Amino acid sequence: MSGPSSRMLALLSLLQVHREWSGDELAGRLTVSPRTLRRDVDRLRELGYRIDSVRGPAGGYRLAAGSDLPPLLFDDDQAVAIAVALAVAPASGADIAEAAVRALATVRQVMPQRLRHRVDVVDAVVRAPGSRVDPDVLVAVSEAVHLRERLRFGHGADEAPRHVEPHAVVARDGRWYLLAWDLDRDDWRTYRLDRITPRMRTRARFEPRPVPGGDPGAFVAARFKGSDRDDVWPCTGTAVLAVAARDVAPYLPPEAEVEDLGPGRCRVRLGSWSWEGLAGRFAGFAVDFTVEGPDALRVAVAAVAVRLGSAAGR
Known part of the structure; x- marks a missing residue:
């Protein structure tokens, strides 16, 4: 820690997050001696923070249950985290964009200059979703x-x-x-x-x-994903596409797997909610492809081919 003030701020931050700490844990997190920790706790008590001592082999500290705290203090990382969270709040889907802007201005106003700079350089373009929650x-x-x-x-x-x-x-x-x-x-x-x-x-x-x-x-x-329990696609299959991996990769979902097989060919492993849905996903790449497996995907591709032919009047 750079000094007593920064160290006490970090100590208060730890006590606010975790209601009870052993003395050894706190001293280790703050890289100070138990004696220095006791002095810092006493200083916080003098400032009005109600900190109880916990009896035990190692001793410990916690904020008094139900106590009214003086105005909240944040360390550097917490202040930046709050500001960034408020900046990207419109993308959350909750209809709080205006309130978040006002809250961010309030938080920024009480920040020291070094923190304002860290917040201001995070200039993200946030796109709010079409549907927002009251x-x-x-x-x-x-x-x-x-x-x-x-x-x-x-x-x-x-x-x-x-x-x-x-x-x-x-x-x-x-x-x-x-x-x-x-x-x-x-x-x-x-x-x-x-x-x-x-x-x-x-x-x-x-x-x-x-x-x-x-x-x-x-x-x-x-x-x-059409699954009753696990966060995985119930139908997963593999096909070789007549297209370079780099040309198809931008259009694949994050969980897909793509393997470069040389000029103009790649192997793709995809998932879907049904076998015919998976067949449609491979057909949607608009390139020739060969199914590697499983057999259920081959059957689905044939069925979708018949359905598409019928839709085209053939």
């Missing part, structure tokens, strides 16, 4: 998840109210989704928050169900 809806749904309270809402143009047990709010590709157990359909469902209109609170509590796989984010991602 912050009030985001808060209301998130509160129902937190309180484990059943939720009633309208969804899109469907007038019939949905009655669900909300389990998680998931952000994905600039959109927000609610993962919930639908009580009327007796199954897991995902709902876009920008299409949700909350109704009056039910105040009816529920016991959470185990989300398949244990990870709500992975479960929602799996649903978008």
Whole structure:
């Protein structure tokens, strides 16, 4: 640490993140002696921070539960992280762009000059998604998840109210989704928050169900791939394309695999929600290709060829 002030700021940051630390852990993180750590803790107490001592073999410290803290302080990395998060907030899909701009101006104003420079050089062009979530809806749904309270809402143009047990709010590709157990359909469902209109609170509590796989984010991602549990495409196959790898690589999804086979040829491994859907993805490259496997993909390519021929009137 460069000095006592910077060291105390780092100490306060650690205490705010982790409610209880052993003395040895804190001293090690700050690269100081236990004696210096005790002096820094005493200085923070003199400034009004309520820090309790924890008894034990190594001793320790924690912020007093329920205490009112003096104005929050941030170390350099935290301040920059907050500013960058506010700068890219419009891309989150929540309708908070104006509020984020005002908050960023407020945070920037109280930053020292060295931090303002670090923030100002991050000049990202942010494209907000077409659909945005009302912050009030985001808060209301998130509160129902937190309180484990059943939720009633309208969804899109469907007038019939949905009655669900909300389990998680998931952000994905600039959109927000609610993962919930639908009580009327007796199954897991995902709902876009920008299409949700909350109704009056039910105040009816529920016991959470185990989300398949244990990870709500992975479960929602799996649903978008047509899988019931794992975040993988249920149908995966390989084909050799009559095109250079460098020419097809920009159009491949991140999970695809491409192998250069020499001039004008490459091997591509792709996934999809169905075998015929996968056949269509390979056909969409608009180049000749040969299926390497599996047999289910060969059958699907033949079926899609017949369907396309019929659509063309042949």
